[in-house]
Amino acid sequence: MRCVVYARVSTTRQAEQNISIPDQISRARKYAEARGFEIVGEYVERGASARDDRRPKFQAMVEAASQKQKPFDIILVHSFSRFFRDEVHFELYRRRLEKRGVSVISITQETGDGPGGELTRRVIALMDEMRSKEDAKHVKRGMEENARQGFWNGAMAPLGYKIVAAEKRGDKVKKKLAIDPQSAETVKLIFKLFVEGDGKAGPLGVKNIASWLNARGYKTPRGGAYYTSRVYAILTNETYAGNAWFNRKNTATGEIRPREQWIKTTVPVIIPGATFRRVQMLLKDKRPSKTPPRLVSSKVLLSGLAICEGCGKPLMMTTGKGGAYRYYKCSGKHLKGRCKGELSVSIREEKLDELILRALTERLLTPRRTHSIVAAVAKRREGGRGEADHTLYRLRGQLAQANKRVRNLLNALADGVAGETDLFKEMLSRAEEERAELTGLVAAQEVQVKDALKPITMEEARSASVKLKQLINAAPADLKKRYIRALVSEIVVGKSEIVISGPKDALAEAVTGAPPAHIAAASGPVRSLVREWRT
Structure with missing residues (x-):
């Protein structure tokens, strides 16, 4: 009988120890030799879970067994858990192989043939599945607590960071993220x-950033090229703003869990929080699901914002007299010959543009309105500051303990209790490194707490309103469009009334921050598509 050996371990760490897999193969060879089986191949899976069938070597083995001229008759495994840890999948694949004349034999779990053997196999498979789920539950619980205590669970650090040993508890080495100076510069560059561009052509889009990096020889940590999806992942990774989230995604289904189940670990900041938020606003504003690319690149001031009150269709630009006159018209009426609301709006371009700009500068940006909106937004955001304050409190407590450890070591040296040995130096160095890291984390968290929106006085509101009005009126056409898109989400045009709507948060940020940079960043001239956004 010809047979192959299938050996597997669940993690790359087990594979690196190089103990389990050689032992599985050695035992299988002895088993085969004792029974006169001829081993014709080995399939070794290093670091793959048996709870599903997403295993390259496993699939290659099944495919080989399914050939018309099958190359082997038996698959030898150390135990059935090496083959599968899911009873349903186990039985499906076993029966599929059985139809091809291939048996799955465990060298440590003799089951026999007939109904009794089948029952034994299914009981073993069920027990393996239950044990796997219990193990996974306990491992997950340990990793969640590890994250709550501020340690890193990932096997690989994000670009810009490196994994460092923080402390040792028994045989376990607790790890944290530290900034890797060289790769952190690449993150800052992206x-x-x-936000700014390379100084030649203004801000670059996601696709153009990938091209820019590849053209200049930049490589990912694994030596690959930068794709748009990779650049987009970096720009949206909140870790760079100091917040690494654990338990964010269900690894089995790929679904994002509810945010209240996420666990935050504070890490060193590479990108300031304000810059990170500006980038997220910009990405959101340019997403094709929200704003089609043709509207982003359009020269029309109100493209994508103005709609007909009668039918809800967008207003489109039309021309008359050979292009001498330009009108915003109801697209339903112009393209299909009928507006459902029987309004069929038509208004000169310069007239509607002037009305909207005047409404923004004279009616929206009044001191009283901006003062009350900033106060309301600040009050709402204040309600969400509890978590940030709690994190700062916890970090300050850890810093106090770190300072105490350093003082105790220095006092022990000064009092002659401890000598200046290599072990003492190592302990002192580790304590000082921890203190320095916590000092940086506390400083970053203090900035985050202070970065919250604050109410402004009526005088500040008056000054900000005047400044913003001047900026909008003096801006060139493309910048006017960016200001409008940052403050306005919809313009409903009727026969006798125009209703302008927009988020209060955008206005509050505009009048309390640096209006030109903030609004330009909130709706900058980035023309790009990311593959995941395409339908």
Whole structure:
């Protein structure tokens, strides 16, 4: 009988220890030799879970067994848990192989043939599945607590960071993220290219950033090229703003869990919080699901914002007299010959543009309105500051303990209790490194807490309103469009009334921050598509 050996371990760490897999193969060879089986191949899976069938070597083995001229008759495994830890999948694949004349044999779990053997196999498979789920539950619980205590669970650090040993508890080495100076510069460069550009052609889009990096020889940590999806993942990774989230995604289904189940770990900041939020606003504003690319690049001031009150269709630009006159018209009426609301709006371009700009500068940006909106938004955001304050409190407590450890070591040296040995130096160095890291984390968290929106006085509101009005009126056409898109989400045009709507948060940020940079970043001239956004 010809047979192959299938050996598997669940994690790459187990594979690196190089103990389990050689032992599985060695035992299988002895088993085969004792029974006169001829081993014709080995399939070794290093670091793959048996709870599903997403295993390259496993699939290659099944495919080989399914050939018309099958190359082997038996699959030898150390135990059935090496083959599958899911009873349903186990039985499906076993029966599929059985139809091809291939048996799955465990060298440590003799089951026999007939109904009794089948029952034994299914009981074993069910027990393996239950044990796997219990193990996974306990591992997950441990990892969640690890994250709550501020340690890193990931096997690989995000670009810009490196994994460092923080402390040792028994045989376990607790790890944290520290900034890797060299790769952190690449992260800062990507954000700079997105917000400011390279100094030649203005801000770059996601696709153009990838091209820019590849053209200059930049490589990912694994030596690959930068794709738009990779650049987009970096620009949206909140870790760079100091917040690494654990338990964010269900690894089995790929679904994002409810935010209240996420666990935050504070890490060193590479990108300031204000810059990170500006980038997220910009990405959101340019997403094709929200704003089609043709509207982003359009020269029409109100493209994508103005709609007909009668039918809800967008207003489109039409021309008359050979292009001498330009009108916003109901697209339903112009393209299909009928507006459902029987309004069929038509208004000169310069007239509607002037009405909207005047309404923004004279009716929206009044001191009283901006003062009350900033106060309301600040009050609402204040309600969400509890978590940030709690994190700062916890970090300050950890810093106090770190300072105490350093003082105790120095006092022990000064009092002659401890000598200046290599072990003492190592302990002192580790304590000082921890203190320095916590000092940086506390400083970053203090900035985040202070970065919250604050109410402004009526005098500040008056000054900000005047400044913003001047900026909008003096801006060139493309910048006017960006200001409008940052403050306005919809313009409903009727026969006798125009209703302008927009988020209060946008106005509050505009009058309390630096209006030109903030609004330009909130709706900058980035023309790009990311593959995941395409339908």
